[in-house]
Amino acid sequence: QVQLVESGGGLVPAGGSLRLSCAASRLTFSKYSMAWFRQPPGKERDFVAAINWSDGKTFYTDSVKGRFTISRDNAKNSLYLQMNSLKPEDTAVYFCASATFRAPAPRVALEYPYWGQGTQVTVSS
Numbered sequence: 001q002v003q004l005v006e007s008g009g010g011l012v013p014a015g016g017s018l019r020l021s022c023a024a025s026r027l028t029f030s031k032y033s034m035a036w037f038r039q040p041p042g043k044e045r046d047f048v049a050a051i052n053w054s055d056g057k058t059f060y061t062d063s064v065k066g067r068f069t070i071s072r073d074n075a076k077n078s079l080y081l082q083m084n085s086l087k088p089e090d091t092a093v094y095f096c097a098s099a100t101f102r103a104p105a106p107r108v109a110l111e112y113p114y115w116g117q118g119t120q121v122t123v124s125s
Contacts, residue, residue: 007020033099036094
């Protein structure tokens, strides 16, 4: 059973930065496209960013382009999300997700069979 464990969330002021990590186990990490989704309180889970397994190409939702950077380290079985210039509207639970051999990496939550438990990010105004 694939395991994904997020970390790095917390409380930051607007304009601050956080780096989320997702440690993956029980999978051949290099063969999985990976993504970050987020779910604000009382709202649906939305796509944030994704990275292909095959060529490392990245994709972002418009609201985070230029502020967030997704990356992966296949040697460490880890996925990252560097979040800069954070805004209160970035407040959400952030989830990492994985899907085997999918390229381009999907932007729809239903396309990802494996999920972490989430990490809370709160941005104060």
